[in-house]
Amino acid sequence: MLILSAAALMCGCEKSPAPFASGTMETAETLVSSEISGKITELKLEEGDEIEAGKVVGKIDDTQFRLQMKNLQAQISALKSSSPEVALQLSALEERLAKQRAEKARTERLLAAKSANKKTLDDIVSEIGYLERTIAAKKSTLDKSVLEIAGKIRALSAQIEICEDNIKKSEIVNPVSGTVLVKYAEQNEVAAFSSPIYKIGSLKEMRLRAYFSAADISRLKIGQKLAVVADFGEDQTRRYEGVLIWVASQSEFTPKGIRTRDERADLVYAAKIAVKNDGYLKIGQYAEVEYPNEK
Numbered sequence: 097m098l099i100l101s102a103a104a105l106m107c108g109c110e111k112s113p114a115p116f117a118s119g120t121m122e123t124a125e126t127l128v129s130s131e132i133s134g135k136i137t138e139l140k141l142e143e144g145d146e147i148e149a150g151k152v153v154g155k156i157d158d159t160q161f162r163l164q165m166k167n168l169q170a171q172i173s174a175l176k177s178s179s180p181e182v183a184l185q186l187s188a189l190e191e192r193l194a195k196q197r198a199e200k201a202r203t204e205r206l207l208a209a210k211s212a213n214k215k216t217l218d219d220i221v222s223e224i225g226y227l228e229r230t231i232a233a234k235k236s237t238l239d240k241s242v243l244e245i246a247g248k249i250r251a252l253s254a255q256i257e258i259c260e261d262n263i264k265k266s267e268i269v270n271p272v273s274g275t276v277l278v279k280y281a282e283q284n285e286v287a288a289f290s291s292p293i294y295k296i297g298s299l300k301e302m303r304l305r306a307y308f309s310a311a312d313i314s315r316l317k318i319g320q321k322l323a324v325v326a327d328f329g330e331d332q333t334r335r336y337e338g339v340l341i342w343v344a345s346q347s348e349f350t351p352k353g354i355r356t357r358d359e360r361a362d363l364v365y366a367a368k369i370a371v372k373n374d375g376y377l378k379i380g381q382y383a384e385v386e387y388p389n390e391k
Contacts, residue, residue: 115384117367118354119306121326121377125297126272130287131265132156139268139283141294145276154268156287161266165259168252175252179245182238186231193227196220274298277379302377304338306385307354307364310347315388316340316367323386324371334376338369338385 139154147153200220206212278295281287304324308316316322317340324338347363354364369385371377 116387117306117308117385121302121381123297127295129290129292133289135286141276143276143279147270149273151270152267153270156266158263158266161259161262168256172252175245180238189231196224302371302373304369304383313365324383326383336371338371341370342368
């Protein structure tokens with residue numbers, strides 16, 4: 097056994113040889129939090145449940161967002177109804193203008209035939225100018241009103257999109273496949289924005305966070321296979337094949353309870369070794385790394 101036995105402590109025997117490196121098992125954990133504030137109306141999970149990514153596991157009350165969206169939709173309908181029909185409102189003036197232009201052409205022919213006087217033509221030209229200015233001014237006013245209403249509708253539509261997004265966020269969707277490790281909230285509780293609901297992590301692949309001395313870590317490289325011996329107490333151990341996947345870029349003081357081959361070293365490098373879980377490995381479990389050349 098790589099760790100100290102109770103008998104050795106009582107009789108004062110020498111310590112067992114220090115391991116190449118040691119540490120504890122962990123896994124990639126994801127903290128799932130509420131994206132909106134509200135009452136949790138549904139939460140279908142318990143600690144230990146295995147859940148696939150993308151599954152809806154709960155819901156937060158979205159009544160206020162739905163009511164707000166209905167109100168915004170009603171405002172949009174009212175604005176659309178009040179939007180002026182430019183062509184319809186200008187049709188009467190444009191009809192008058194067309195008649196005056198036709199009358200102008202007829203009067204010009206009569207004037208050429210000396211059957212009309214110049215004043216009649218001048219009056220018609222004046223009326224045409226008045227109608228053209230009136231139509232232009234009214235069209236400008238109507239176009240401006242249409243643009244303002246369209247702008248208000250766009251702003252309300254953006255608010256509807258926000259409501260739709262919040263309604264979507266009211267569904268608690270599990271982000272990653274794994275096992276529920278901790279459940280922080282219960283159904284009918286009120287969740288605040290970003291408050292934790294549960295923690296999930298994959299227990300199929302564990303990671304031993306081990307600590308190596310500077311001299312030992314220099315002998316290793318990413319992707320290298322290492323033997324991991326997990327402690328199950330009462331001289332019970334299990335041996336696993338692991339792969340080195342990460343090494344810290346900076347050293348740190350040796351954490352409490354961690355043993356390395358060079359116990360005189362004050363500074364160590366943290367590293368992670370991926371290990372396939374056969375169902376026995378647990379988070380926080382102590383394990384040691386065998387010397388790479390050891391058979």
